[in-house]
Amino acid sequence: MIEQVSNRIQSAIIDSPGDLIYVQGVIAMALVVLAITIGWYVGRSLGPFLARMWENRAGYESELAQRRIRNMCRQAVIFILCSIFLSVYRWEVIAHVIFALTIAITVGLFSNNLIRGVRMPGWLGTVIGLLMAAGTVIGLVNEIEAIYIALESVGINFGTRRITLWWVATIIVTAVIFFAIARVVIKVASHIINNMGNLDSSQKVLAQKLATVAILAIAFVLGLDILGIDLTALAVFSGAFGLAIGFGMQKTVGNLIAGIILLMDRSIKPGDIIVVGDSFGWVNKIGVRAVSVLTRDGKEHLIPNENLMTTEVENWSYSDPNVRMKIPVGVSYGSDMKLVQKLLLKAVNESPRVLKNPKPVAWLLEFGDNSVNFEIRAWINDPHKGVGNVRGDIMMRVWDLLKENDVEIPFPQRDLHLRSIDESAANMLMSARDAAIEQENDAE
Incomplete structure (x- = not known):
């Protein structure tokens, strides 16, 4: 169809054979504009659907990612249409170059969007995009094949293998593109594994790691095969x-x-x-x-x-996620021990994160030097939310209840025996004692 249209246009407006080159150039530009228009409409209508599908498969939602997917969809359509236009007719040099440049630019932009979309460095996307565009032009336009020959001529022999600049550039581009595609596949596979309800968290992580290793290994082997190594x-x-x-x-x-x-x-x-x-x-x-x-x-x-x-x-x-806490509490010897035990149990039961089963307990452990020592033992099932905050909440409730019921919390007491003392220090102590006695008498 394209050939028939081109022949009719040429027969209608060409006066000399030399005009054929320019007419085909105009036709090629018109077809490129048509491909860009179709790509724009397809990207506008199909792009959001592909973006939603990517979000569902990869579990990654971003306005930037949606925009990149729409652009890649447009670039893919332009690439396909221009490739078809280029292959169905034998174009002259100007038309051939127009199609080749359009395809090369599209390939470069697609590669750049792909690499940036998988969160690889932006400069790497730019470099690979330029290399892909240059390689595409060299491959499609026979007139600049000299560049390819020049790159192939610069190299060294390594055993039976010749390492050239073109071969090195091809390896770099292929490796980056395959790695970018592998990252996309890994992200999709990880999201699918993460949504499997029959696996626990440990099995999901293991499956994701094994899938990552397998995908990278497959990408490595395919890359070597494509490069002919x-x-x-x-x-x-x-x-x-x-x-x-x-x-x-x-x-x-x-x-x-x-x-x-x-x-x-x-x-x-x-x-x-x-x-x-x-x-x-x-x-x-x-x-x-x-x-x-x-x-x-x-x-x-x-x-x-x-x-x-x-x-x-x-x-x-x-x-078992349950964790038991132990909180020591000391009260004075003159306290009602049964009342103290009830108050401790009330305090711990009022704390919202303490489990009701197993029940919290408050045991009298020992008769200490200065206090009767109790120990509160309580269970929680959410230690990831913190243990110190629960302990602090219980101790504050214990303090309030003991104060309300006039239960004394003792402090260590020590007797000091002086075997010898300086006379001036003794006078100071006597003066302090007399002042304290006078203060008590005045208060009475």
Whole structure:
């Protein structure tokens, strides 16, 4: 159809064969404008649908992401239409260059949006976009094939393989594009796994990590295959690579394996309350290298996975989220002990986060030097919300109830025996005693 239209236009307005080049150039520009118009309308109508589908699949909602998806949809339509226009007719050089430049610019913009959309550096998206555009032009326009020949001529021989500038540029672009696509697939797979209701948090994290490794491995193998690299050639480097892992990366690999083991045996899961050395908090994330432990004061401790495998870890929520608190309370010997016990139980039962089952108790533990010592024992099931705040709430309620009922909370008392004293110090003590006696008499 395009060929018939072009022939009719040419036969109607061409006076000499030389005008054919310019007429085809005008036709090519008109077709490019048509492709851009169709792409704009398709992006406007189909883009929001694809953006919503991406939000549902990847669990990521952003106005910037929606705009990028609409732009990528438009660029894909323009690329497809211009590629069809270029392939269905034998165009002259000007028309061929117009289509090639349009396709190259579209490919560059699409690559830039893709790389920026997966949160890779903006400068990298710009560089890859320019390289993709340049490579597309070189591949489509035969007249500038000299650039390709020049890039292929600069290189070095490495065994039976020749490493050229064109080959290096192709590897860089392919690696970045495949990595960007892999990140998109990883994000979608992670969202799907995260929405699986039959998996707990530990199994979800493990499945996400295994999926990430599998996707990156597939992307790596496909990239090598597309570049035409023989996988058997890599066997030469396997020994050196193994030594590098054994000596230089043993800690990294050890932490990776330890993280997988932790997720498989489910001894530590995201959300658990753990104590490792001086670090207390809940597990925020189990990463490739370390476990993120978030404390109540907002500090995030990164503990290597291997440390959690080799050191003692106190997990408050390993099999049961319930945690028991112990609060000591001392009262004077002249207090009514049964009343004190009732007041302590009333105080702890009024605290909103204390569990009713198991029931809190208040035991008389010992007769101390200066006080009769009780201990409140109560359970909570949400230690991730803090333990100190519950303890403080209970102690404040105990203080108020004991004060209301005239129960004295004693303080340590000591008797001081003086074997010898300076005369001036003795006079000062006697004067202080006489002043205190006079003050008491005046008060009476």
